[in-house]
Amino acid sequence: MRTEDTDYDVVVAGAGPVGLMLACELALGGTRTLVVERLAEVDETIKAGSVNIPTAVALYRRGLLPALTAVQEAAMSRFREFIRNSKNNKNNQGEGGAVPPPKFAGHFAAIPLTADLLDDSDPAFADLGPAGDVGLILQASLERLLADRARELGVELRREVEVTGFDTYDDGVTVRLTPTESPTESPAGSPTESPTHEVRASWLVGCDGGRSTVRKLAGFDFPGTAPEITGYQALVTMTGAEELKVGWNTTATGTYAHGPLPGRILTVEFDGPPVDRSAPVTAEELTGSVRRVTGADVTVTEVRTATRFTDNCRQATDYRRGRVLLAGDAAHVHSPFGGQGLNLGMGDAVNLGWKLAAVVRGTAPEGLLDTYTAERHPIGAWVLEWTRAQIALMRPEPHARALREVVTGMAGTVDGTTYLVKRISGVWQHYDLPGDHPLTGRSAPDLELSDGTRLADRLLGGRGLLLDLADDDKLRARAEGYADRVDVRTVACPARPGLAALLVRPDGYVAWAADTGDGEGPADALAVWFGAPTRA
Known part of the structure; x- marks a missing residue:
């Protein structure tokens, strides 16, 4: 060697x-x-x-x-x-109604969530910036x-x-x-x-x-x-596709999705995991799964790319x-x-x-x-539990199907769709960090700043950011010794007049925040996340 x-x-x-x-x-x-x-x-x-x-x-x-x-x-x-x-496909309306609009809404346990039921005025969706x-x-x-x-x-x-x-x-x-x-x-x-x-x-x-x-x-x-299902996702050429509904669909034997890309098909069967996950996925294998789940006379003639998955x-x-x-x-x-x-x-x-x-x-x-x-x-x-819950709702047995009807009804409301989309989209995610300010531990809002930039523009280099929104020289003095790790910027944010300062970690999460008149300093948060200051 x-x-x-x-x-x-x-x-x-x-x-x-x-x-x-x-x-x-x-x-x-x-x-x-x-x-x-x-x-x-x-x-x-x-x-x-x-x-x-x-x-x-x-x-x-x-x-x-x-x-x-x-x-x-x-x-x-x-x-x-x-x-x-x-x-021209008479079945091009999948379960849940119209084809989803470009704005992502998602699905829960193959129950489609329509974007027109999403309350995007919910505070969780505020200040996302263009990345939203x-x-x-x-x-x-x-x-x-x-x-x-x-x-x-x-x-x-x-x-x-x-x-x-x-x-x-x-x-x-x-x-x-x-x-x-x-x-x-x-x-x-x-x-x-x-x-x-x-x-x-x-x-x-x-x-x-x-x-x-x-x-x-x-x-x-x-x-x-342990896994209970065998799933396939593939891009294929097939005959008989006109009999398939677009979008997510639940049948007596499983679940399938058709689209949104040409030739994309996904099937899920609840008869246990595959014997060999690493073997190449063949056209015959996909044809059998599609027919069993959909009941349509579909034949896969060419496999461009395919994979098996389970719920391990x-x-x-x-x-x-x-x-x-x-x-x-x-x-x-x-x-x-x-x-x-x-x-x-x-x-x-x-x-x-x-x-x-x-x-x-x-x-x-x-x-x-x-x-x-x-x-x-x-x-x-949380993700593991979220996916386990979806598998439970997708099982083709009477108790699961009865519960699925209840959840489908809830998902068909503004409150239900908004709740599920907030979870799927990840806007709820935060870390349990020290501090009482509502922004602490959450992804920093993409504030529009008075110099024409946005907060995201200040994070391009992967460094920490102390944003001084109240022109506070004492605040800036507390960051002395961190110039090699933390950028300090003094700028106003007209849309948030009550917000005085933010200390943002390199990953974009707020380590410390203060409103005008709080009188608190970021010294403890600087030490926790950026170590000891450099001495002159």
Whole structure:
């Protein structure tokens, strides 16, 4: 085995959206990061189809909104094409009525939520800024966008290599990397040993999916519930599609969705998990599932991309073991219903990135990493319960169907739709941080400032922000010693005359806030989140 002398601050296993977002955040924090990925190219397998508001806002705060908007418009063009081709289909009104409008509303347990019943005047949707209009983003498109961004920031990305082992020490980790291509042949025709090599790093983060090698090798506890369903999602060419209803539909034998992209089909059957999740999904297998669930005489003639999924539902009890951390599906797995998986992982990456970078730089104590599990684990646990509830409502048995009728009626009201969309969209998410101000622990509002900028414009560099809205020289003096970590800006916010100051963490969450006349200072919050001040 050959050893390289290259040192990194962090090795990230996995170059999906979560691993790449984490690498971008680490790079903004000044760390030298290596991302390793077993696949040669971006995975085009059809997976997540949308981002929620916390994900869109996080990307907006890093200057990626124009790119996101372009990606969404391309997806909307395909959506409109699908609707045009379906306009003569007598069944093109799915369960729940009209085809969903461009503004994302979502579904709960395959019960569609119509946007015209959403009360968007609810305070939870206030001050989102332009990111609130972004939603329809395919996972592969997001992965390409983040890969380009990571390269711009100087992240090293090695493809066709995977983590096959590691050793941890008090001050770091040695990671063994093995190419994923077939071993070379010796002159006699027998395979030789794969050219495994080692890299040294201070930290290793597993973003390598639900079957995470890093999680298994590190020995993380991963309790949960076993799968009950077999689901398929695919982009295909098929005959007989005119008999399928557009949107989400429930039948006597399961659930299916048709659209919103041309050729997209999803089925769910409640006859147990698949025998082999890793085997290629064939046209015959998809045809059988579609016919059993829909009752339509559909034949899949070509499979462009397809995947199986289950409702296996598990979560690591802690997201850190010494020098090894987990993020994304490596830390939690669940069914895809409600569109939470990708977004949950992106939230992990944004929360962990700045904290790990601060520890690497030495500007924050290692104990700051304890707040990663403390803040993200409860949100992950909620997602697992949210998806379990949906599986329970989708079961094709009398008691579940009776309860489903009740929930469908509630979802068909303004209050019901608004409640469910607030949960699905993620606007409810917050952290339990010290302080009594209603903004503390919540995502910072995208305030319009008197100099023509918005709050998000002040977070592009991934640094902390002390926003002085009352021109308070004493407030600014309290931030002395943090100039290398926190930007201090004095500006007014006419729309919030009573708000005097905000201390915003690099992930965009409010660490401290004060209204005019409160007389409180941010010194404690600065010390907790940004470490000790630098002395002259």
